[in-house]
Every structure is written in structure tokens, then in C-alpha cells.
Amino acid sequence: MNAERISSPRDLDELRKRIINQRQENKTIITICAGTGCLACGCEPVASAFKTALQQSGLDKEVEVRTTGCHGFCERGPLVVIQPQGIFYQRTKPSDVKMIVERTIKKGELVDRLLYRDPQTNEVIVHEKDIPFYKRQMRLVFGKNGFMDPTSINDYIALGGYQALARALTAMQPEEIIDEVKKSGLRGRGGGGFPTGKKWASCRKAQGSPKYVICNADEGDPGAFMDRSLLEGNPHSVIEGMVIGAYAIGSNDGYVYVRNEYPLAVKNLSIAIKAAREHGLLGKDILGTGFGFDIEVSRGGGAFVCGESTALMASLEGRTGEPRAKYIHTVDAGLWNKPSNLNNVETWANVPLIIERGADWYAGIGTASSKGTKVFALTGKVNNTGLVEVPMGITLREILYGIGGGVPGNKKFKAVQTGGPSGGTLIVEREWQLDQKKAPQYKSIPKDEEAMSLIDLPVDFEELTRVGSMMGSGGMIVMDEDSCMVDVAKYFLNFLQEESCGKCLPCREGIRIMLKILTRISEGAGKTEDIALLEEMSRAIADTSLCDLGRSAPNPIMSTIRYFRSEYQAHIIDKRCPAGVCKELVSHAIDNNCNGCHACFKPCPTDAIIGTIRQLHTIDQDKCIQCGACYQICKFDAIRRVKRGEGGEIQRKAQEVWKPKTKTQPAAMA
């Protein structure tokens, strides 16, 4: 990389022109997604296979291979997109590379086998932009991800990067920038949704120096990974946002606090910071304006509570990450007791867009109180998992069906969990409710809750809070009828119990006791008064905890009780887990759907499965430990999870009616 220093906005323009001129127009570029998701699927061998194949055919001068940041469609990785046409190949293997080079690159033909096929309509789609997963998104923050090599500052500059910075530093006063951000309506993307402009203004006004600008990349929510993806895929946009913010606030020192579990993010960010320094976009005298600002990367130690601002700052100081009460705001006294402005990765990445295209444009996207786009990590029981960027105010239906492509198999959506452990689990569809007929007998279920479905809920800060969840950092975990809501609440409480720092009593002891009650319920030993007790404790913990981890800890319980009270009651009164998850209440059994593929035989840890190939299998009810390994592996919906003690009956019936299946499809051993 040529370490040429850019000392004015004109230099930046000239460099950009030069980079673009050096590159051939309409050159074929093979972009390969190299986010952590695709790396896990094996994109590296694919990339090197392309390089070898192109060299062998003597095309390595005309065709460029570019490993890019995350494209978002992790489900289908490794992803290969051939630009400028935008031909989209999915689940590419190194063995496919030769064919792509021979047919697509040389002859311009398509390799049908690797194209995306819509699971709902079965239609074959050629171009990336036409795939429903991408078509319904609005990719602004992630817009450049698929086109640039994150380790190349030239790629970023060629795509118009650092133009917003040049504009902010030379044509705008710090107050103007803050006004612009205020006007755009940008709110913190880390969870709380605090207006970013307002925070900047208070930090600018605060007495004391130096002032610190901090980027929170300690993305702790299990099930959210947009910050990792942004730092891996487009680290320069975060750096650019931070420099603009630092100029507006009047700070010269910045920190990025990033999770140690994200090695690639740390690596790409460090490369980007180094390149920005060499180009005079960080450090002293940025773009020849006299303004100086530099960024240090700090790796976190893996504590969820360090996502909380005061805990994060304690951790940055090299102490244990315990939060403190915030009657003095961090903008007045934060890191080393100095004024500190902390924003999340995604918030910082939004800043250059606002400066570049203007606050009015930005404020035109979204709802009355939530502006712009939000990136969600769509995961769990949904066909198209991955990162999706959508305008605020989009409905859950649009996200789950339009982009997510519905639920796999013949199952139904049951719930969506947003906001991580601090958020809530929302009911999505009612039809799954196996308990419908039984519901009236649990008299305490209010009528309106029974009929509730939130599939058409517009997703923004206010709406999510109103229904008892929160935006959080944007995790969206989809659950189908196989997920038990008591188990989900138990899962989050267990997580929070481990992650509670232990400083204040309501959080430390309260969560432990609530977890004990939930465990009791899931084991069939719940008492009728347990639900009321959980509700009462939830209110007390929410009111009296020191930090947001404790204050929001009851959300997973409150929301599941609110929407799935009947499921709690089924556990307590009926000693039954309707979803078949809670081990102590469930039996596994094989029904008539079994075609004798034998795939479940080996995974069983206790040898409880009896049967030979092409014959009906059964589960020895005494040996079975209800681990669910067979359930996970069965592709024919033959494993049933029923009330404890009812398994034997199902297997007896199956034995009476079962006939060898005429078309035996031996299941591919997964």
C-alpha cells in the first residue's frame, strides 16, 4: 500500500480519481464474502482456488479476486458474487471454481446448480439484487460491504469514503455538525436509543479536558453480530464516524473497546487504523486542517456487563468491569473521570452517511421518532438467516416472511426475541397454540392476550418498548413451535446470573432466586403461586437494580408470562411442556413417519434406539435420557416429544399401523 499522506480535501479527491482511473472500468471482479460466517463455511479455500484457476487460464490480469466483508446472507455461504453483473452463486465449494471460471468468466454462461432458488416459489434467481432477502432491505450502513476489501483503504476511498470527513472538517463548524446529527434524528443503536446529537452536545459543553470518544464494540448480546460484521467488513466507516464525532465534541483521543472473541474484527480494524494514520486521516493535522485525533484499540475480557457504559470505561481503565450509578453522566465524568462520549459501532457508522447526504435525507427514512435504518441479526428458526438492514418501522411480517423466507419445515412461527437478554420474547402467531382447547380452564388468562399476535407490529424503538421488549443491539431470534417459553426465560436468566457482576443485591440475589423458581417450574415442581411471585420479584428487581443489566433482567420473564401465560400454567398445573423441551416433563417416541433410515441410531448416547435399516425404529423408554440428539437429526418428523409417560403408547400405535415405506430415501448422513 502506498503510504501517501493526504493533506487536503483536494488531495483526497485526486487520490480517489487516480485510484478509479487506474482501475479498468467494467473489469470483472469476483467478490467472495469473507465474514466470519462464510469463513466458517470455508470461503478461504474457494478464494485461493479462484486465484489458482485464473492464473492457470492466464486471466489473472483481467479478472480480480476480492475478498470482501460480510454480505449478510450467512445461511448460504460461502457467497460468490461476480461483478459488475452481480451474478450470485451460493454455497460454493472449491470444486465448483473451475466450472465458474470456464463457463461464467470465459463464456458468460451461468452455472444453474449454484444459483439461488427461492424456497417458496422455486424460482431461480440470477442476480444478487433480485433475491428477496436483499431486495426488501435498505442497505445503507452495509452498502459498501460487498464491494470493498476491508483491508484496502483505497477501495473505501474509491467508493467515496472519507468525503464526509473532508466536508465536516473544512466546511462545517463543530456546532453545525451536532445540529445536523440532531436534525437527522439519529438515536443510539446500542440499545437505549438515546439521541446521538444530544449526547454529543452535552459532551461538548462538559467542563474538563482531555475529552474521550469511545466506540462500544463489546457486542455482548448473544444472537447479535452486526457490530462484528461492520468492523470486519467496513472498519473505515466506523473510523470516519469517530473522527467526525471527535471534531464535533472537541476530543483528540479515541478508544474502540472490542470483544476478544472477534479476532477478525480486531485484525481488520487495526489494519484500517494503521492505513488511516499513514494517509493522514488519523493522527496529527488531519487533512491539513490542524485537527488531531487518534484511536486506540482495546480488547475486552469477555464480560457481558461491559457493554454498559460505566462498566466499559472501568474495564478500559484496566479494572474489573463493574458499573456505577449514573447520577453523574459519563459525558461529564467518564473514562479517567473525564468527559467521555460513548457510542455503538453502528451509530458511528451512520454518521458519515448523515454528513454526506444531509440530515433531511436521513430523517426521511423511518418513523416519526425512529429515523434511518437498523441492522438486525435474523437468526434461529427462519429460512434465511443473516444480517438484514431495514428502514425503521418495517413490520415483523415483512422481516420474517419477506426477507426471512418463513420458517423451515412444516412448522409455524411462535415467537421473536429481540434485544438480547435485556429484551423480551414477543408472540408472533397464535395458531401454533397447542393449548387452545385447554386454555379456558386456566381462568387467569385475559381474553385480549389470548387473541394477540404481533406479526404486524412496526419495528421501531417506541413500539418494541410498548409491547414489552426493546430494540437492543438488534438481535432477532426467531422461534418456532419447538421452543418452550419457560425454557427460553430460564436460558436468559441463567445467562444473566452468570454475567451479573455481583455489585448490587437485587440483581445478584434476585436473578438467582428467579432462576431457581423457573427451574422448579421446568422440572414439574412448580407451585400455583409461582407466577405471581415471579411477577412481583420482577418489579422489585427492575425498580431497585443499579445498572441496566439488572433493571432489564426481568424482561425475559415478564414478556413470556405476558404472552405465554398458558404455557407456564401447563408446566405448573398439567406437568406438561407443550413444546416438548423441558426434559423432566417429556418423553421421546418414534411414530409412524419413520422410514427406517437409521440416522438416529448412532447419535444416541445411551443406545436407546432399537431398529434396523428400513424397519420401524423405537426408543427404549427406560434407557432414553431425553437429550434430543435423535430429534435434531431426524429429517422425517418421526421423533415426537410428548408428555412424560405417553411415549410408549405412541410407539405401540405406530407398530400397529406402520408399513415399510415404498420409496425409501436413505437420509444423507449429515
Add this chain to the structure above:
Amino acid sequence: MIKTNEVRQSTDRAIDEIVDRYGAKPNALIMILQDVQKHHRYLSRDDLKSVAGKMNIPLAQIYGVATYYKSFSLKPKGKNHICVCTGTACHVRLAQVIIEKFETDLKIKAGQSTPDMEFSLETVNCLGACALGPLVTANEVYFGNMNATKVDKLLARLKGKEIEEKAEEEAA
């Protein structure tokens, strides 16, 4: 005894190098400890003492940090490090089954190491590749969409790899 002294000295030299790289600033403490840990896959009492001396930070504070954060271990870890993700997305895709499978096969609980120090099994809150759950990393390599059969294959591979290495050593 002489040998352990030599090991200690070389570790101390490595610690000096690490501390010099970051500078003895308190805000680098977590990163310094992480890098020190890479040496023996855990932090020993002597490691903590060396870091405290070198950085001029009270040992009590270093012990506090080393026991507070999840990324540190004060117990030795096995040669092969298996980490099962228990993030929400992995949980709803039955990560528990994967953990139990490893636990039965390796005859240890999550958080423990096998007596021969070949394997250690851990759980992690989230690895950030949620779309591929349930997810496992073995020696920092990602394995997505896991199930019980794949666990068998993975363990066989890890054990096999070792045998290959031994065979190579013997051949050499």
C-alpha cells in the same frame, strides 16, 4: 528444578516483551494478560506476579481482573480446546444437545479438561456467527450447523490429527 527455572525465565522474558509492546499502561492490562495466557493456555500464579511486578500494579487488582473476566483461566487447559456456543440462536437450535454429546464422549463437564490434558470443553456466550448455529470452535476453527454425528467426526478428526503428528514425529 533447573529446568523449571529455565522455563520461568523464558516466560518472564516473554512477559517483558508483551508488556513493552503495549506499554505498562493500566488500560492495556486485559490485553497483556490475554497475550500472556496464550503462552501456556492459562495464567499461573507466577505469571500474575511477573505482570504485577513489571506493570507496577497491585497483585490484588490483577487477580481481580483475571478472575472477573471470562477470557482468563487460572487452571491449566487441555491441548485441544473445544468451545460450544450457547448464544440464544444456538440455544434454540439445540446447542444443549451438542454440549451433552461432548460431555458424554469426553467424560467431562463443560469447563473441565480431560485427565490426560488432551481436551478441554468450554461454553461461550456468543461467537457471533449465529446464522450457522449450533456452532462449535475447535482450536479456534469454526464448525457450523453441528449435530451429534458431526461431533463424532470432529472428535475423531482431532484425535486422528494427533496420531498423525505423533507418527510424523516418530518418522522424523
